[in-house]
Amino acid sequence: MTHDHWHCRCNITRWVDDHFPGVVECRLSDRFGREWIFVEKVAVVTTAPIDPDGAFPQPAFIACEVISWGHDESGRRTARINTEKPWDIKSLDEVSEFQVYAEQLIHPRGIEDSNSG
Known part of the structure; x- marks a missing residue:
C-alpha cells in the first residue's frame, strides 16, 4: 500500500466567496x-x-494520498486516492476517496517520481 503525498489535477470553475x-x-x-x-x-x-x-x-490541484495503483480494462494506469490526507478535503457530497487516471496526478518531487506498476 502506498501512502504518499500527491496532487490531483482539477479545475477552479468559479469564485464562491x-x-x-x-x-x-x-x-x-x-x-x-x-x-x-x-x-x-x-x-x-x-x-x-x-x-x-x-x-x-483555471487549473488547480487537490492534495491527496495515493492508496493504491492499478490498471483499467484497457491497461491504462489508475490510482485510488484519498483527499482527506493531508488537508482534510472532501467533495460537497462528503466523499474523499476517488479513482483517477495516473496522469491526473503530480508528485511534489516531480511527475516522473511515481511508483512503477
Missing part, C-alpha cells in the same frame, strides 16, 4: 467520467493569483 483568502469551487473528474465538486480556499488549491473577476476555469 470573498472571505479571506477567497473561496472557490473546484471540479475533479474521476476515471469513470463523474465530476466531483469541492469548495475550498484558493490558497489550498493553487498558488496562482486568482480573483473574483478572473477568467474561469
Whole structure:
C-alpha cells in the first residue's frame, strides 16, 4: 500500500466567496467520467493569483494520498486516492476517496517520481 503525498489535477470553475483568502469551487473528474465538486480556499488549491473577476476555469490541484495503483480494462494506469490526507478535503457530497487516471496526478518531487506498476 502506498501512502504518499500527491496532487490531483482539477479545475477552479468559479469564485464562491470573498472571505479571506477567497473561496472557490473546484471540479475533479474521476476515471469513470463523474465530476466531483469541492469548495475550498484558493490558497489550498493553487498558488496562482486568482480573483473574483478572473477568467474561469483555471487549473488547480487537490492534495491527496495515493492508496493504491492499478490498471483499467484497457491497461491504462489508475490510482485510488484519498483527499482527506493531508488537508482534510472532501467533495460537497462528503466523499474523499476517488479513482483517477495516473496522469491526473503530480508528485511534489516531480511527475516522473511515481511508483512503477
